Amino acid sequence: MASPFLSNTTISFSSSLSSSSLPRLVPSISSSPIRFKSTPRRILTVRSKIREIFMPALSSTMTEGKIVSWIKSEGDVLSKGESVVVVESDKADMDVETFYDGILAAIVVGEGETAPVGAAIGILAETEDEVAEAKAKAASKTGAATPSAPPATPSPAPAPPKPTPAPAAAPVAEGPRKTVATPYAKKLAKQHKVDIESVVGTGPFGRITPEDIEAAAGISPSKTNVGPAVVAEAKPAAPLKATAAAAAPSSLPPPVPGSTVVPFTTMQAAVSKNMVESLSVPTFRVGYPVTTDALDALYEKVKPKGVTMTALLAKATAMALVQHPVVNASINIAVAVAINGGLITPVLQDADKLDLYLLSQKWKELVEKARSKQLQPQEYSTGTFTLSNLGMFGVDRFDAILPPGQGAIMAVGASKPTVVADADGFFSVKNKMLVNVTADHRIIYGADLAAFLRTFSKIVENPESLTL
């Protein structure tokens, strides 16, 4: 035993007077040498000095222990602090020592057998005279409950809701068929104290699967460890977790025969996760019609220089944002891009500080990187305001979901010729584009957004400043 890190730690077991109705003393968490004392109880009138040796809880997760070996045998005289028995827990083997002097009158749980934490594993008599009595007691113990049996604690607390017995659904009765349960199902049954005989197996050949046990124990199925894994766990944000957890089981539809399940790609899983998270943000929406004739004219002019409408809009947004810092403190404009099998929002950092042409060039690079999946995290995760344009599809207006962590998202529809009446009552046809901003009402209020949109509209209607 050269190293202090090894498993043979020494632990004293607790024991109490058997004749009194003392609460069992079970250590909750134990590390290296600890002694458990039943101190104040000493005062009680002691009718018999027969003590039970209990299975100690050697770790916080231990529910039962196996007797590796009895260091002492029946009839041995024990003195306080001596190692009596070696117990194997789920983690390690430990020597357990006695806290009392006495005689090991009887061994209730033999070597190699298992007993639940707190069960009597041996009987300690204080004097020779009591040995016989102790033995009788031990005999009754062993008779009452075979210690090797699984921890069938006498009080089967709130019994787990059994699956509504459906005998008709049970596999064709072939007389007394033996129960077949998979290794993991057996483990789970033990863990959740489910009587495996009472479970109807639904697996192949009527075998009991881990899912059957989980259903019987009334717990939601744990995620399958392999295969189509559902969305990653949400971050510790408390309310989110509940939503996500609630959403997870329901998102698994009953399998359709002949169908195949296509697992999410990492990107799809991430999108899914972010979308669910967005439900926790209180959002509101404000729409605004913008006349784009001037912008369209400008676009025609700058198009040959490689400027796209997205870049123009991004620049206009950036310039409007500068005037409305409440909507966005730093001008990092994310622009949603649909790519094969997903959606990503590359970020134009400090969009207000770049001129239109540089911005266009930068945008081009980002889109190329996005398509080849080579974006660096800071190139898609640092956005503070998102621009989403579906105008090229002819969509006239839509409503965007605010990505978590951002203040607002602007949904841009197509610019369409519209009949408008001006203040003087003259009708004319102008190109109108509907933009719709979704914002987080925790930080941005309606008036802020409306003011921002008015500024944006003015910039678009007088776009000369964009090229400056």
Added chain:
Amino acid sequence: MHSTLSFSQATTVPRSNYAFDSHSPAFALSKPINLRFCGLRREAFGFSYLTQSCSSRVRFSSRGHSKKISASTGTNGTPPKSFDYDLIIIGAGVGGHGAALHAVEKGLKTAIVEGDVVGGTCVNRGCVPSKALLAVSGRLRELQSEHHMKALGLQVSAAGYDRQGVADHANNLASKIRSNLTNSMKALGVDILTGFGTIWGPQKVKYGKVGFPDNIVTAKDIIIATGSIPFVPKGIEVDGKTVITSDHALKLEYVPDWIAIVGSGYIGLEFSDVYTALGSEVTFIEALDQLMPGFDPEIGKLAQRVLINPRKIDYHTGVFATKITPARDGKPVIIELTDAKTKEPKDTLEVDAALIATGRAPFTNGLGLDNINVVTQRGFVPVDERMRVIDANGNLVPHLYCIGDANGKMMLAHAASAQGISVVEQVTGRDHVLSHLSIPAACFTHPEISMVGLTEPQAREKGEKEGFEVSVAKTSFKANTKALAENEGEGLAKLLYRSDNGEILGVHIFGLHAADLIHEASNAIALGTRIQDIKFAVHAHPTLSEVLDELFKSAKVKAPASSSPVSEPVAV
């Protein structure tokens, strides 16, 4: 190749033996030893051959064949000086390969006979492809361990695998190593003779492919290195689909939901690691009372706690799988268990698949050993400590050696190679006896298990017999910086040693990269380095090797360190 084999056995061999016996009964009776390699024997052999080929000309219609025979009779007449080769190795597995490379280095003209594929079991159906599967299972298990990932601050979603992709990885690795092996031998000028090799007589090997004429080559020395095949106990029906051996499992054609693994040794344990990582549930069936027999009991116990108990594995110990029926007619695989002691039926299991990992049987059938009066023991070729083959009368067969799984001394690829090198040393004039105690063994589970030398019970037994005290030192991976950095602190290294003189008796490691760590100990044992000296060796910090460093330092040896090997200070 099997057809050639039975053919040659059924017709040629008994006939020649018969002819030999009937023509020279006096020799056979009076001086059986000399007969095997003296000139007379050669004549007798050739003569019998002629008789045989004359008498059965009708059946042996191949002209090439008879030509060869006359050619070989021709050479038989010449003195044994003119061998075709200095050394012929039958079997191009890892053992044969190791021997061939060393033989070339020693200047021997070498040929290697292979009837199947170069690389043998290890490369094609053993250690190599299984390492590919284990590399996958290790990563997958790590990625799926939410707890472990979280502790490292990593977020991984939806770790999954593509079965065919995994299988291809294993297969590609095997082909790559196989071509490496082939090329290394070709580059060195080792002749690779394709065909099934048979001992045709003293210093003579016959080889040939099915449907082709046989060739006979002579060599000064011959090494048998034919290896082994999976052992399947009787009563078990292997169909290659639902009841399989490691040969099939390595192809990973199917990942069953529930697989029973018969045998909990290295092979079974490694496959349990693979299958559970890929999502299967596993049931071990072990004939002995303990899982993982053969490992040091303490290591076995710890390994069980880490590799078995928390995983989706259960087990039946002390039982034989006496009957296994593959899945068919809508029924699952049915396994009948019989109590190992009482021999009474105990239980019946219904599973989706069964992997038979009950060990390996030597592949020596049809090797023509009866031509030289060698009787195998349970299939193993009997050898002495120098790998020299022993015949039925307990005498050494000159110029014939057997290495690797075929002799059963230590059924490990690297042991075979070491034995081959030892043989080459002997035939090139340097006596060499291989110490098997210094050969390490490893099991590539996650974490790995490795060992060298004696287990604790063996060491104690030896200590009692030879009258020395066995001491034990242990260190934990929990105290190792690198292991903790990897968040893999689970593990133990154990040293068994003599406290009086510091001799290392055995080292057992369970923990991260244990298989790589063992070599410091195995080299120390091989070179006879004592603990009091090796404890002064310096290890880079922080590395896993410090686990062993600490292990040696924690040993309490009475003997003083020997004087430093570096006597003069060296400037750096």
